[in-house]
Amino acid sequence: KAFNVVKGFLNLELSDHYFLQFFSLVKNDTSYGIVTPQPGKKAIMVEYSSPNTNKPLHLGHIRNNLLGYSVAEILKAAGNNVYKTQIINDRGIHICKSMLAWQRFGNGETPKSTGLKGDKLVGNYYVKFDQEYKKEINTLIAEGNTEEEAKKKAPILLEAQDMLRKWEAGDADTVALWKTMNGWVYEGFEETYKNLGVDFDKLYYESDTYLLGKEFVAEGLKTGVFYKKEDGSVWCDLTEDGLDEKIVQRADGTAVYITQDIGTAIQRIKDYPDVGGMVYTVGNEQDYHFKVLFLILQKLGFDWAQNLYHLSYGMVDLPSGKMKSREGTVVDADDLITEMTQTAEDISKELGKLDDFTEDEKQSIYRIIGLGALKYYILKVDPKKRILFDPKESVDFQGNTGPFIQYTYARIQSILRKSGESELVTLSLAETALHPKEKELLKQVQLFPEVVQNAAEMHSPALVANYTYDLVKEFNSFYQNVSILGAETPEEIAFRVQLSKVVGTTIKNAFALLGIEMPERM
Known part of the structure; x- marks a missing residue:
């Protein structure tokens, strides 16, 4: 309609006709702003939530779930095919602590018998374990042990470690209890997700994926991406890229956390060959971990590893301070x-x-x-x-x-x-x-x-x-x-x-x- 130049800036005034044309285009468009994905376009996988199975979801998980779900919906609206996923940390010492405390103090109670949500019930036993563990540490210190010795020697911790070894060896009773208690937790999680209004297309479980990365460690040793130290542990040297050396397999042959992340990423691309990139919604205390993970995947030669993004986020505080789940003061x-x-x-x-x-x-x-x-x-x-x-x-x-x-x-x-x-x-x-x-x-x-x-x-x-x-x-x-x-x-x-x-x-x-x-x- 009109224009002028002031101090080197061009000012335009748009005509009514321009706005009315736009209005007539959108006035009946119920999906205004939303783009339909083009056929053949690579998909994006968005991971969020990814809880441990030893306690209910807390305030930190709420930010994680809301962010991950929303970013997935926004990527979809921008014209991408999107899969929503999570990896459930269903194995390890944390779940054994809840299992052991339930065995010792639970008297066979169940979500049904107590009227508690399953994740709450299992979370109570995680807190119970911590209380007993602290009592045992204090007893050992009173008997003349240092605090460090007491923490390592507390009988309840040794028993939990023994339980983890039994689980890894496939002991039938341990695996049965593990399945039962995890089942309680999943029912509880489902209810929370439903109330929060978030959903997932595919669930991954750490118990299925923790062995996955190992074959790629062997592969990386062959191609020189990894190297072995004298004690037999396997490492990746990232110093030229401004990061440190990173262990990918312990001397006794067991996997570390990143090994499994490597395996899970590769498995996801196998499951969904149309995926060209991934978004990981994880708190900012893991920033370094993801730099290392993405770099290792690039060094292993995966072209999709260029398209990995860590959606890092800050803590959530309530007016009454931070949250800790071991002591049961979690929100x-x-x-x-x-x-x-x-x-x-x-x-x-x-x-x-x-x-x-x-x-x-x-x-x-x-x-x-x-x-x-x-x-x-x-x-x-x-x-x-x-x-x-x-x-x-x-x-x-x-x-x-x-x-x-x-x-x-x-x-x-x-x-x-x-x-x-x-x-x-x-x-x-x-x-x-x-x-x-x-x-x-x-x-x-x-x-x-x-x-x-x-x-x-x-x-x-x-x-x-x-x-x-x-x-x-x-x-x-x-x-x-x-x-x-x-x-x-x-x-x-x-x-x-x-x-x-x-x-x-x-x-x-x-x-x-x-x-x-x-x-x-x-």
Whole structure:
């Protein structure tokens, strides 16, 4: 429409016609911003959650699951085929500790007999083991041992180590107990995943994959990627790449953690030959581990190893400090989900927003608001930053929160319900003159596809979250300054209603990428 140059900057003013053309393209597009994958395009595998099977999921897992799930959905929306996966750490000394404590102190109790979720029950015995272990250490110190000696000699630890050896040797009773207790944990996890709204296409288990890397250690020795030390242990020298030497197999021939990661990565490509890259959602304390893993896979000659990405993230703190699961002071994921729903209920009641809803409708909305608050509060922060999570602040109906955005969406749905037939009015867009607020709103809507692509490239749901907040602020400014249902002509009403609908669709599509449901009314 017009342009000028100020201090070397070219300023363009776009014509109404340009915005109206865009509007007519998107007004009925329910999947606006979402790209369909092209046939033959390489897929991406996204790993997240990957818990140990000796305790329930906690607050750290919540950030992990929400990030991994959201990044997978964003990559999909950007036009990629995506597989969601996890590796379940179902073997090792940690699970033997829970098993041993249950054998000693459990009196045969089960999730059914106690009414506890299976992961909670097994987690209680992990805490019990730690309590007994500490008692034994104190006794040994009192008998004249140093603390270091006591930690190694405590009978309960020696017994747990013996149990691990039995498991590795395939002892029938040990394996049977291991299967039973892991089964309890998986049922508990399933329930948590369902409540959190995350899912997986394929599960890997450490007990299946821990032997996988060993053949590649042998292969790497042949090709000179690895070398043997005098004691028989196998190493990879990464000093030329600015990293240290890394052990990949112990002197006694047993695998270390990275060996199994090597095996699992290779197995995944065998299972899914269309995968061309992987994203690992793991906390930032593992940054170095993944540098080493990716480099070793490149040295072993896998071309897909160039396309591995560690989605690293910071800790989550609560106002009351960090979390430890050995002492049983951990913040449980289930408890937090329940607390969020309760907080949403308390605040909704205070505001009296749901007085004319049935009890079932209310419960459903409390859950949608509570989970939306939790997910948004966590996902709006750049993954690399540490988070101080404040449940009460996250459920505020004002400001940069999930409920504020959900409330705006519900307001738009209410406008659409009240507008009746005005959506059916045929607009002759050629003669429509736009209000500046309408232009600003369309400008904001127009950014969405680009935001999705950027978020996919950066592996950052925070870009989608904060874009949605900006869009909602723009809509609320439009709503306050421009009369929608009270506009002067039927055409104006129809245009503003349809524009509101486009904004609603964009908000809904953006929030779906964050795994957040939308209430039709609030």
